[in-house]
Amino acid sequence: MTEKEIIEKTNKVFEEFFEIESERLKPEAHIFSDLGLDSLDIVDLVVALQKSFGINIRNEDKIRDIRTLQDVYQFIFLIKNAEGIKDS
């Protein structure tokens, strides 16, 4: 999966599941202060990302480090990348 595809799909999750307008979805946007999520929305975000990308996301420290949208892209990228390595 390319970085572009990951960005598009992630943004779609924010648009569809959290009803955030696409123009607000900038990589540097802070998911809490700019996009209005709170720490407890993270579980819902994780579940939505799991469904959308067809992946399993572990509840671990890396999730708690997520601050910006770019962090989310990066987080998914790492999981997808790890999957690719495992498959090949």
Added chain:
Amino acid sequence: MKKYDDIVVGSGISGLTMALFLGMNGRRVLLLEKSPRIGGSLSVFYKNGIPFDTGFHFTGGLQKGGLLYDMLSVLGLYDLIQPVFLPEDNANSFFLESENRLYEIPYGFRKMREKLKNYFPPEAAAIDKYFDKVLKVCADTPSMDLRNLAVSQTHIDEDFMTLEEVLNGLTDNKVLKALLSGFAMCYGVKPQEITFANHSRICLGLYESVSRLAGGGNALIEAFKKRFQDHKIEVSCSSYIAEVADVYNKKAGRFVLNTGEEIECENCILTIHPKEILKLIPEDILSKAFISRVSSYEVSSGFFALFATLDPDCCDEEPDNSIVSIFPHTDINQMLDPEYKGASALVLIRTTEVVNGTRKKIINVLETSFSEHVAVWKDTRRGMRPQTYLDYKKERIKSIKERIFRAYPDYKEHLTVIDSASVLTFRDYLNSPDGSAYGIKQKVGQYNLIGKLPVRNMYAAGQSSLLPGIIGAMMSSFVVGRSIIKDEKYSSFMNRNLCK
């Protein structure tokens, strides 16, 4: 407007635990129950003067130092109940109809390993590896220790492996695999869907010991009632929250009951089914992500139940209390599939109770069943169902009896069916939205609802929150209770009440 520190909604084992835990920690608590009496699936019902369990039949972890023993002790309940341990050597038997063979399984890790190795000598290594893995998962799960419970559950590798995957990696022996996954009937999820981690966490208690309570679940309800008096916990039956009002900054200011009464409180803990939680929270504050997450939860299995007695002089060689699972074959996935049409798993729970001075032999028979089996009558209510439904029940009772008599020919002249219940009966009698026995289905990669909800002074707990069954439901209340009273208070509460 009445004021409380906390309201607890639902008085099944989780709500009872939650209310008592908070009350013992000095909080002013109101417990709400929709039904006319408290207890939920713990309740025992009487027919012809004979007590029958509805949702709580037996449990693990009640031996000294076990998780359930600890939880009940901490709450001051243990001394108020009387555990009846099933015979160690043959508490659980599995009768495989396809093999026409009975496997008697003891409890206690050492005994289980030994017995299974006797049955399957070439599988000795696989058997050891299996139990080692179960123990390791539980040791790696901090929340299996009452002092370390936390809302945020950190996943381990086994949270992403199914029971089936692990068993397939250990052995090709289908009978052994069926016996090791046989306890799936205690959580109602297929081996190909349950994680190995959750399977292990649920089975740990049952591998340590198997017991029931003298007087069934009612004994526990009575124990709670006594403790509620000690801690001035108020209980209101036939009441529920009709409206969550004045939601501001994601916090509810007021709760309106069905009686019209209005209540102000710091926290509201919902120990009800996630589907009911979704209905209760004002929709405009829910994200689509939350709605989609909760809506995607699936249903665990339920049961078709026969409530029967055995003549007093029959079958004296059998233990007073024991469990026999009759499996038609070794494919547990199939037996837990709503679409499956063949003979399913039957669990016979044999108990004795003294009724008016006479010993009664009671048999509760549970056959796995699903709401799909009774979908055509889903809009009907108890006592008003059509003849076709009654015929369905009659047919099912007949086939269950035939299978019991094939396994136990001696019962033929001595077994009397007193009553029966379908998934719909359970749904309506126990106020369980889909009639399932274990709440939502626990699946790989699933994030359950536990702790704070989108209205941040509302919380979720219950058997759908952590793990199914009495232990999981109680644990969820300790977890959420801890987050409400905060760590420091929790630690000193445990230090005061948990003697080790």
